[in-house]
Amino acid sequence: MFDKVLVANRGEIAIRVMRTLEELGIASVAVYSEPDRDAPHVRRADEAYLLGPGPAPESYLNIPKIIEVAQRAGAQAIHPGYGFLAENASFARACAEAGIVFIGPPPEAIEAMGSKTRARELMKAAGVPIVPGTTDPVESVEEAAEIAAEIGYPVAFKAAGGGGGKGFRVAESEDDLEKAFEGASREGEKFFADPTVYIERYIPDPRHVEVQILADDHGNIVYLFERDCSIQRRHQKLVEEAPGPLVTPELRERIGQIGVEAARAVGYRSAGTVEGLLSGDQYYFLEMNTRVQVEHCVTEMVTGVDIVREQIRIAAGEPISFKQEDLEIRGHAIECRINAESAAKNFAPAPGKITHYREPGGPGVRVDSGVEAGYEVLPLYDPMIAKLIVWDVDREAATRRMLRALHEYEIGGIRTLIPFHKKLLATEQWARGETCRDLLGDKKWLKTLEEPEREAAGETAPSDEPAEGEKVERRYAVEVSGRRFDVRVIGPPPAFASNGSAPAQAPATRKPPQRRRSGSSSSDGASGELVSPIQGTVLKVAVQEGAEVEQGALICVIEAMKMENEITAPVAGKVVKLGVNEGGSVSIGETIAVIQ
Structure with a gap:
């Protein structure tokens, strides 16, 4: 078994992995970007090292730097978590070349399953059912039109290297083909450095059902x-x-065996997930995620298996600690992703500072989080800040427990999906086990989740100013040659100004940009002014000054917190002013365009 493992991630998944490492008696090493200097995952680790600036390519995606830190820290293995480098075959190879164990599958399996076209070819050859469509890349819109005419509309374009919803576009008819093809290719290039797309029949309202598998080096594969x-x-x-x-x-056993066969077809080792679409009693292979999943927690709750622990044991050369016949399902588990998003504004990202934070508790409640009061949710990274998981004897009881836990969960200062989860889990659609796509596509229903504006008053923390003559203990984070150390200083308190503020030399707090209230992603201001509801990077500008546009026409696409957000015209008219350009940045409340 390993003595020390580096966790090449941040937030809740980094802390999740570190907890298991601690239980196994393994020292943990954290890495962090400059904005994450004082993040909970950094303080949670036994050691922590700076990677670089905030943008992921300069920090969490910087393979040479992560390898260098691992060698410097003396880590024998690296756990990638999910996202970032978790499904990067080049990273897995770089680890091997450096004599470091990658806690994940072989790079060949990552490559085979990372290319969705290659994965479809392998699964088809192995006799695993796939959704009708191509196994070869689609090179042009014209080629896509020929294929779509053959397999029938609607069709889905998917980035060959995609996953997590990135690089996915649907064309309901031939009129939508060009936009869908372009969008999928653009996201594939941006998130996976691969613009290749393929096409398959779009199944309108399937269930998304996935199988958790584990495979070791001793020939054991279990689902x-x-x-x-x-x-x-x-x-x-x-x-x-x-x-x-x-x-x-019966279906459970059938799709479980599909998962086992899919893993065997690529020589898989480690934890992985075979995702599929269930339409009636027909199950189609969708893709394989060659990593631990965000939602692995619900499987842990109903099986009692620590998936991360098994993943680490497998990487250390040990066999899976149980057999297929040892497994059984006990009760029901539900997970709600607590994202920094506003459901009322079409799930627009909502970064900001958390002013108050209190997690729920009680029987059958688990919270995997990476935040606390005072934590800044950054637009640089994914909007998920925590996961709330509950277990109970059946689905109905688990739903009641989840609703209770959601009402206990308190997060102040930012908007989250807690109101959305409360309302969704109280609907008849959820109770009947439906996919709830009608609700999520109903903007009028989503608008009912609008939260009132919250003022700072009432959320102010009590004063920490010490009494006269009292000695205080203060903690500081100090970096020495890129390694982080926590230092305690005990002594007189620092001098405060007469108004109770910090000393003059303390850095001033930057005033946040003025926010304009808006009820939709279009964010229309007075007289046809279109203001940005989010902070991010402008990926595409679809109009020019002087252009005539219809209401609802696409004005621009803004990427924020790893999501593309289409900003549309609030009214019909002429674009008399355009305030954004492709590749530029935009802040909340800034003018995108004026339409008259």
């Missing part, structure tokens, strides 16, 4: 049953549960 992840927005998951509410014992 830990299924999870249902059908509650999604923009093809990204919001709520997950195990077991699947509509999965029969």
Whole structure:
């Protein structure tokens, strides 16, 4: 077994992995970007090292730097978590070349499953059912039109290197082909450095059912049953549960065996997930995620298996600690992703500072989080800040427990999906086990989740100013040659100004940009002014000054917190002013365009 492992990630998944490392008696090493200097995952580790500036390519995606830190710290292995480098075959190879164990599958398996076209070819050859479509890349819109005419509309374009909802676009008819093709290719290039796309028939309202598998170097492959992840927005998951509410014992065994065969076909080792679409009793292979999943927690709750622990044991050369016949499903588990998003504004990202934070507790409640009061949710990274997971004897009881826990959960200062989860889990659609796509696509229903504006008053923390003559203990983070150390200083308190503020030499707090209230992603201001509801990077500008536009026409696409957000015209008219350009940045409340 390893003595020391570096966790090449941040936030809740980094802390999740570190907890298991501690239970195994393994020292943990954290890495962090400059904005994450005082993040909870940094303080949680036994050691922590600076990678670089905030943008992920300069820090969490910097392979040479991460390898250098691992060698410097004496880490024998690296756990990538999920996201960032978790499914990067080049990273897995770089680890091997440096004599460091990659806690994940072989790079060949990552490559085979990372290319969705290659994965479809392998699964088809192995006899695993796939959705009708191509196994070869689609080179042009004209080629896509020929294929779509053959397999029938609607069709889905998918980035060959995609995953997590990135690089996914649907064309309902031939008129939508060019936009869908371009969008999928653009996201594939941006997130996976691969603009290649393929096309398949789009199944309108399937259930998203996935199988958790574990495979070791001793020929053992087991499946830990299924999870249902059908509650999604923009093809990204919001709520997950195990077991699947509509999965029969016979279907469970059948799709479990599909997962085992898929893993065997690529020589898999480690934890992985075979995702599929369930339409009636027909199950189609969708893709394989060659990593631990965000939603692995619900499987852990109903099986009692620590998936991360098994993943680490497998990487150390040990066999899986149980057999297939040892596994059984006990009760029901539900997970709600607590994202910094506003559901009322079409799930627009909502970064900001958390002013108050209190997690729920009680029987059957688990919270995996990486935040605390005072934590800044940055627009640089994914909007998920925590996961709330509950377990109870059946789905109905688990739903009641989740609603209780959601009402206990307090997060102040930012908007989150807690109001959305409360309302969704109280609907008849959820109770009947539906996919709830009608609700998530209903902007009028989403608008009912609008939260009132919250003022700072009432959320102010009590004063920490000490009494006269009192000695205080203060903690500081000090970096020495890139390694972080915590230092305690005990002595007189620092001098405060007469108004109770910090000394004059303390850095001033930057005033946040003025926010304009808006009820939609279009954010229309007075007289046709279109202001940005989010902070991010402008990926595309679809109009020019002087252009005539219809209401609802695309004005620009803004990327924020790893999501593309389409900003549309609030009214019809002429674009008399354009305030953004492609590649530039935009802040909340800034003018995008004026339409008259």
